[in-house]
Amino acid sequence: MPHLPLGPGREFAAIARWVRQLGRTAHEIGDDAAVLPFGDAFLVASTDASIEEVHFRRAWLSPADIGWRATMAALSDLAAMGADATGILVAIAAPPTWDSDLDGVMQGVREACEAARTVVVGGDTTRGPVLMLTVTVLGRATRPLRRDGARAGDHVYVTGALGGPGAALAAWLGGHEPRPVHRARFARPAARLTLGAWCAANGATAAIDLSDGLASDLAHVAVASGVVCDVELAAIPRCDGADAMAALASGEEYELVVTGPPGLDRLARSARTSGLTMIGRVRAPGRGERPAVRILRDGVRVDPPPGHDHLSGS
Numbered sequence: 001m002p003h004l005p006l007g008p009g010r011e012f013a014a015i016a017r018w019v020r021q022l023g024r025t026a027h028e029i030g031d032d033a034a035v036l037p038f039g040d041a042f043l044v045a046s047t048d049a050s051i052e053e054v055h056f057r058r059a060w061l062s063p064a065d066i067g068w069r070a071t072m073a074a075l076s077d078l079a080a081m082g083a084d085a086t087g088i089l090v091a092i093a094a095p096p097t098w099d100s101d102l103d104g105v106m107q108g109v110r111e112a113c114e115a116a117r118t119v120v121v122g123g124d125t126t127r128g129p130v131l132m133l134t135v136t137v138l139g140r141a142t143r144p145l146r147r148d149g150a151r152a153g154d155h156v157y158v159t160g161a162l163g164g165p166g167a168a169l170a171a172w173l174g175g176h177e178p179r180p181v182h183r184a185r186f187a188r189p190a191a192r193l194t195l196g197a198w199c200a201a202n203g204a205t206a207a208i209d210l211s212d213g214l215a216s217d218l219a220h221v222a223v224a225s226g227v228v229c230d231v232e233l234a235a236i237p238r239c240d241g242a243d244a245m246a247a248l249a250s251g252e253e254y255e256l257v258v259t260g261p262p263g264l265d266r267l268a269r270s271a272r273t274s275g276l277t278m279i280g281r282v283r284a285p286g287r288g289e290r291p292a293v294r295i296l297r298d299g300v301r302v303d304p305p306p307g308h309d310h311l312s313g314s
């Protein structure tokens with residue numbers, strides 16, 4: 001498999017440039033996690049950094065929330081591959097002002113590992129200018145769900161209800177406390193490991209986790225697969241109090257968007273309590289049309305909101 005094409009923006013332009021710079025020393029880059037043959041299955045690995053003032057502010061979250069969130073954010077990339085979580089490594093960089101709270105951070109890591117049924121197998125600890133948690137996740141998959149497998153005729157599904165983290169962030173940035181339901185979605189996301197593995201075993205063709213916003217994350221699947229994904233705005237399941245466009249833009253959801261055969265949502269409902277919602281359809285690009293996500297409101301196209309670009313701004 002070659003490297004996957006990435007979406008627009010400075011962050012992905014930089015990664016694409018480094019992939020070219022690395023040349024033969026880069027191997028199949030571009031999915032939620034690396035997939036390496038390992039015996040008769042695949043080793044699936046990914047790393048994710050959570051940084052104070054970039055991903056969260058100290059005043060918003062408890063130390064345990066910070067540890068939980070960093071762990072689940074990293075595990076979410078395994079869920080997006082349909083992989084099991086075998087173990088994680090936790091690298092901590094912190095200034096002295098954090099020393100008395102690091103046990104609390106690790107308590108959150110423990111709680112997330114218990115919830116995800118995984119274990120910490122190592123890590124690294126050092127001084128740093130702000131709190132930085134880098135969680136590396138190791139998993140196993142027999143049939144990894146890549147971003148390039150979506151095919152015309154598939155349906156598009158999403159897990160959970162969107163908009164909570166975006167609403168929490170908007171509240172904090174506006175100077176007030178978010179509603180508890182929105183705060184919980186930001187502070188205590190749950191990686192959809194069980195559902196991701198279930199989708200992989202039940203005919204799903206592609207998946208990605210929602211880190212930058214539904215419209216921009218699904219665009220990675222569309223571009224990598226060479227297809228158009230038509231998404232009906234009204235079909236997107238929303239967290240109580242979130243409007244549809246905000247749900248579309250909300251990042252750090254750690255829900256999954258999955259493509260697969262029609263009826264996968266019904267199958268999931270009969271097998272699981274927390275299921276999938278069908279939000280759109282996959283088709284071949286029309287003449288002169290590029291692979292992309294089209295957002296439709298009552299069948300009429302609307303512009304999607306931009307996704308989060310980590311290298312935008314100064």
Ligand code: ADP
Nearest residue numbers: 006015018029030031032033034048077209211
């Ligand atoms: P995700 O949001 O799923 O964690 P990203 O959007 O962060 O993925 O990254 C996109 C792809 O680029 C992934 O395959 C990731 O492994 C790869 N990538 C990101 N940064 C680097 C880097 N500095 N060097 C090599 N690969 C990278």
Ligand code: MG
Nearest residue numbers: 032077209211
């Ligand atoms: Mg991802």
